[in-house]
Amino acid sequence: MAARSADAGSGGARGRGDAGMRAADLEILDNRYMWELVAPGDRLFISMIRDFVDREVMPIRRQLEESTRGDFSLVREVQQKLVRMGFQKAFLPAEYGGWNLTAALTYCLVLDEFGRGEPACVAALGGGAWAMRPAVFAGNRRVLDDFAHRFCGDELYVACFAMTEPSGGCNIENVDLHGRGIHTRARLEGDEWVLDGSKVWPTNSGISDIYCVVCNTDPSLGDEGIALIYVPVPIEGFSFGRFEDKAGFRASREGDFQFDGVRVPREYRAAGPGEDAELLHDNLIFARLFSAAWAVGIAQGAFDDALAFAREKVVAGRPLCQHSLAANLLADMAIDIQVGRDSYVNAAYMYDHPESYGSRVSPQMLSRSTLTKVFCSDMAVRVTNLAMELMGDAGGDASYHVEKLWRDNKIIQLWEGGVQLGKLDVARGYYRYEQFHPNSLYERMRGGGSG
Template sequence: MRQPLLNELVSEEDRLIQQAVRAFVDSEIMPVRQQLDDDKDHILIDKISEKLKVMGFQRGVVPETYGGLPQRSVVGTSVLMEEIARGDVGLAVSLGCTWWCTRPAVLANNEAVLRKVAAVFCGDELRRGCFAMTEPEAGCDVENPALHGKRISTRAILDGDEWVLNGSKRFPSNAGISAYYCVVCTTDPSLGDEGIALIYVPHPSEGLSFGKFENKAGMQADRNCDIYLDNVRVPKENRAAGPGEDAKLLHINLTLGRIGSGAMAVGAAQGAFEAVLEYTRNRIVAGKPVREHSICAGMLADMAIGIETARTYYLTAAYMFAHPETYGPLESPGHLSRGSIAKVYGAEVAIMATNKAMELMGSYGYMREFDVEKYWRDCKEIQLWEGGAQLGRFDVVRGYYDFQMSDR
């Protein structure tokens, strides 16, 4: 039901992992995907997450030298995100954000932090990580490279050998259920990029508390709530890298999040596409199956064109990210631009594809038991998170010229 992946982009090992995950999704997630959004107590969700942990994906966030697994390239992790999102975007983003949390420490090779997170993520318990960036008064503004961290209000002050954190975060994935929080803060907003700090906070920590879980349109597997930091103290070594370097790590993590979002959008679109192909094969209108009517076949073709091109693009962006020696430093605007194309385009394709799928199914498409409405709900949020459709576009053009955002 899909074109083969380009062998030159996706290694044989990554394709084998992809096949294993697809089989897992088919047997463990697809049959219960409609129950997941009602699983408010995370009984079913944790059972599935536990199985993903046993497959090694939790441990995989930690480098092998610290007790984890050989690090997969961004191509490998993105393909994995697509496959899980084909079953449930919430499960994919929850696992993806555990990676997202640890990536800055991995990229900075911060041994102290890596030892601590390894002790948590390489154990037998199901654990999650959180990359806490968004704030109540600043969502996209925290991420916007042109604002240089000046709109971040969560403060980190060095007191002897400890960072003291104060502030709050809103909506981060895995908030309230994580073992480690990578908190995006500033030592002094007037310092701009030099002030941006990525500081690891373990749970529990004195002064770290949470609001109530948000009631969302979907993605129950991803918990989101406010995070409050009230004089939270952590050792100095918990800062990912240092002045200037943490800003680069933030921008690199944004690129990773955008590529991963593109992959998850493709997964959701693929899930809806498979459901509608099957439905329109069996549903008879005007004497023949829906998909045998040329106007409907054309709509299915538009979905396929979008999905295949969005997949090819996120893989291209991931491949280039995995080869900085050829395609430039990871923090360069080119990588963020390509990652943003993958996300902006992937989300629009997924929104288009799920809309068309629903149209082709008539009112059945709106019914929960036919699955398409689930993807329709979830892919909208992929467009909205991590910079939304507008900041994403600014980051796209920044790969082409020095866009100054003069209307700010």
């Protein structure tokens, strides 16, 4: 039966015997994105990643997840291969030895490719690029001089963007709170920042060499108090708690850690008052774009597997895919996936072209990136669910892959503010939505007035 073996279903319908069909399928694969929107060098990189996913990830995608119950060594092996291919340095500036692939669209297309394979195995490297973006965009020479070369070597060097705290992630992401939900404090003593506070859930917790810590210098300053400060480890005052155990995305590592009087040079702050808040918002907008793409890749993987299954499985005397009910389900999945992909490609292109579409941290861009993240992660829940339904028992069977993709995507739907905060951010693009909009009637009633 299709798709049970490790490599069946890899790369969608590739590798079947019918030469005519194979050519057509490849053409469809190659027309997934609008290549004209991507710079030629970036195209090469994306193609390299697609081949890597087909060759190195698809055949062992189930084992990759299973290895996370042990020592993660298989995940590390794949990551080490990616480092040697240049993935780790790709997103850093050329003057530090990187490839300067800073376009959000390129990053998204790469994660789309990983999504259909093993989305989480790339988190250690992708999360690193995300954590270093504020220093790159701020042009922070001290941070880049001290650490960029480590990302450009042949060894895995891991970074973490540490934002979420025990009191919740949304209170930090919520732009209406202007940083007041950030409890990790940074105070300047002489030429050093001193950090106190704790974080939960950041990707690459406990395995990182450097942390970009979202903290606050003074909550009464609003956005001006938000600071992004780089902390290399090991360092005195930094302690790690434990790794999270979660439904999906098991090949990435999240956990909790604490800062007790951790000291770093003052130049390790990404930029400065006001600018750090913009860098934070920019990173969150960027993250919603790439999360959308990851979810689309996951949906694509589920569709590819379901289609391979439906071609081979015979019910009532003919292949399952020749039943109109099955064709209907497959069409619904294909529509959802392509609309999702179009929506993130569109939003990422706008983000990459502020000269035409305005600031990257505008309410419109926040809305646009969140819209695609909410749509794509919801969409991938629907698609993975339909794929499981189409496959019957096999859909929930762990020796196939669809149930894993379903679990992985559920995690994407939950992170970055979840769907609820996400919808508030979508509304912000259309009118001035304020969570704390004054309501005079309510205030009068609270004050004991007659209303």
